[in-house]
Amino acid sequence: MEFGEIVSVLLQGAVVTIKIVAMALPLAAVMAFIFGLIRLYSPAPFKQIAIFYIEFFRGTSALIQLYWIYFVLPFFGITIDAMTAAVVALGLNIGAYGTEVVRGAVQSVPKGQYEASIALNFTARQRVWRIILPQALVNMIPPFGNLAIELVKATSLVSLITIGDLTFKAKSLADTTLQVGEIFGVVLLLYFIMSQALALLFKLLEKRLSKGLGRGGIN
Amino acid sequence: MNGFSWDWAFAWEVLPMILSAAKVTLLATLLGSIFAIFMGLVFALLRRSPSRILRNSIYWLVEFIRSTPLLVQIFFLYYVMPEFGISMSPLMTGVFALGLHYGAYLSEVFRSGIDGIEKGQWEAARALNLTTIDTYKDIVLPQAIRPMIPATGNYIIAMFKETPQLSAITLLEMLQVAKIIGSENFRYLEPFTLVGILYLVFSIVAAFGIHQVEKRFPKEGFTLK
Numbered sequence: 086m087e088f089g090e091i092v093s094v095l096l097q098g099a100v101v102t103i104k105i106v107a108m109a110l111p112l113a114a115v116m117a118f119i120f121g122l123i124r125l126y127s128p129a130p131f132k133q134i135a136i137f138y139i140e141f142f143r144g145t146s147a148l149i150q151l152y153w154i155y156f157v158l159p160f161f162g163i164t165i166d167a168m169t170a171a172v173v174a175l176g177l178n179i180g181a182y183g184t185e186v187v188r189g190a191v192q193s194v195p196k197g198q199y200e201a202s203i204a205l206n207f208t209a210r211q212r213v214w215r216i217i218l219p220q221a222l223v224n225m226i227p228p229f230g231n232l233a234i235e236l237v238k239a240t241s242l243v244s245l246i247t248i249g250d251l252t253f254k255a256k257s258l259a260d261t262t263l264q265v266g267e268i269f270g271v272v273l274l275l276y277f278i279m280s281q282a283l284a285l286l287f288k289l290l291e292k293r294l295s296k297g298l299g300r301g302g303i304n
Numbered sequence: 305m306n307g308f309s310w311d312w313a314f315a316w317e318v319l320p321m322i323l324s325a326a327k328v329t330l331l332a333t334l335l336g337s338i339f340a341i342f343m344g345l346v347f348a349l350l351r352r353s354p355s356r357i358l359r360n361s362i363y364w365l366v367e368f369i370r371s372t373p374l375l376v377q378i379f380f381l382y383y384v385m386p387e388f389g390i391s392m393s394p395l396m397t398g399v400f401a402l403g404l405h406y407g408a409y410l411s412e413v414f415r416s417g418i419d420g421i422e423k424g425q426w427e428a429a430r431a432l433n434l435t436t437i438d439t440y441k442d443i444v445l446p447q448a449i450r451p452m453i454p455a456t457g458n459y460i461i462a463m464f465k466e467t468p469q470l471s472a473i474t475l476l477e478m479l480q481v482a483k484i485i486g487s488e489n490f491r492y493l494e495p496f497t498l499v500g501i502l503y504l505v506f507s508i509v510a511a512f513g514i515h516q517v518e519k520r521f522p523k524e525g526f527t528l529k
Contacts, residue, residue: 144504148468149479153500156483156492234371241373245472252376265383273372273380280371 086262092271098254099275105171105240105250106279110233112176117183117229125188126213135184142181148242150174155246171243179236183229190224191217223295230287234280241276251275315494318485322498325481330506332395332477333464336402340463341456343407348414349440369408375469377401382473398470406463410456417452418444450521457514461507478502 123135142150151174155167165173194217202212244253255272259265350362369377378401385392392400421444429439471480482495 141504144507145500146465146468146479146503148471149496149500149503152479152483152492153496156486157496160491160493238371238373241375242469244375252373252379255376256379259379259383266387269376269380269384272376273368276372276376277368284371 086258086264088267091258091262091264091268094254094258095251095268095271095275098249098251099279101249102237102240102251103279105168105175105243105248106233106237106283108172109175109179109236109240112172113179113183113232113236114229116177116180117187120180121184121187121191122213124184125191138177139181139184142178147174147178147239148245150178151242151246167243167246167248170246171240171248175236175239175243178239179232182232182235186225186228186232187221189228190221193224194220223291226287226291226294230284230291233283233287237276237280237283310497311491311494314489314491315498318482318495319498321485322478322481322495322502325476325478326502326506328395328475329464329467329477332398332402332467332470332475333460335399336406336463336467337460339399339403340406340410340459343403344410344414347407347411348418351411351415352418366408366411369405374401374405374466375472377405378469378473394470394473394475397473398467398475401470402463402466405466406459409459413452413455413459414448417448420451421448450518450523453514453518453521457511457517461510461514464506464510465503 120135120138123131124139127135151170154165154174155170158165158170198216198220199212202216207216240250241252243250244256247253251272255268259268262268347362347366351359351366353359353362378398381392381401382394382397385397425443425447426439429443434443467477468479470477471483474480478499479496482499483492485495486492
């Protein structure tokens with residue numbers, strides 16, 4: 086097979102990988118915020134549920150979670166296609182790690198900010214949404230960027246439940262053409278480009294969000 | 305087949321098979337972490353070399369390893385290395401892949417640990433006319449090791465949780481065995497759940513163990529002899 090053909094097949098796989106990232110990343114962010122905030126502010130029963138979710142998904146492997154959702158849920162009458170299973174498993178997995186990012190960032194907002202908002206008679210809701218979260222958000226961006234890269238890497242696991250992502254295409258091309266060196270070399274490079282692009286995106290986002298927060302002193 | 309409820313008899317029947325596969329998982333983790341610590345130290349020390357070209361190329365190598373998936377690296381080692389005349393068993397391939405991947409992560413831990421040593425210590429070592437090797441062996445590493453333990457331990461636990469990926473190159477570790485049992489009996493619930501629970505238990509025990517190691521470790525360091 087010619088090199089150009091190999092690259093074009095691999096690029097089709099890369100599109101599937103990007104699609105999965107694009108769907109799982111928002112799910113992970115939503116899970117991270119919901120369970121991160123529950124963990125911080127909620128009363129007992131909800132807090133325990135959040136801790137269970139976090140510990141369960143952080144304590145077992147992503148691949149086991151993926152297999153569990155794909156192979157075991159049908160036994161309970163819940164049949165989902167491979168793509169949904171992949172997005173749900175990866176979103177929940179990365180989301181569980183994200184809860185700790187949310188928690189750490191919220192806790193890193195100086196105590197004076199809480200005290201000032203109480204002194205100014207803000208309601209609890211206003212305090213969280215208008216004072217704490219806008220400041221915490223900036224602190225979350227760099228660790229969320231790292232998690233996004235972890236997500237890109239974790240998408241390679243979906244090839245093991247027969248989704249035609251970049252890794253899957255590489256594996257099947259390698260089995261048929263035997264040009265393993267070129268194929269896996271290109272694949273590693275494509276993953277590297279995707280990760281670096283995402284890292285750059287998060288760096289720009291951080292710059293954008295930290296505007297007007299008085300970071301880095303007065304110029 | 306009644307798939308809706310948990311079957312204890314079946315779970316007890318498959319548990320010994322999964323537990324014996326756990327040995328393979330633990331062996332891969334153990335050998336992988338030894339290799340990762342070695343590679344991490346090599347990367348960390350090369351990042352401090354006087355040659356700028358070497359420093360930069362190690363930086364990009366570490367960055368490359370960290371931002372590409374472990375699974376693809378496993379495939380790369382398993383399928384491409386034989387082209388260069390190096391054939392390894394699935395276990396050895398797995399150990400090398402895990403060691404290289406987590407060595408890249410650990411190099412950052414080791415680097416910041418070494419950077420955390422006060423400048424005065426380096427200067428004192430220089431003033432006492434110690435060789436570079438003696439400086440690292442007797443002054444820097446004994447003080448740097450304790451603060452590195454928690455992060456290193458976390459990466460080893462993370463590595464342990466990535467061992468199921470070695471099933472992709474036919475290594476018979478826990479998840480692969482569970483999958484085979486599942487497809488033979490058309491029941492995935494018990495084997496996969498057992499594997500999940502075992503991973504959870506091992507991770508919690510390991511986290512506790514690392515905490516103990518850190519606590520026992522002398523704060524003032526010790527002399528490497």
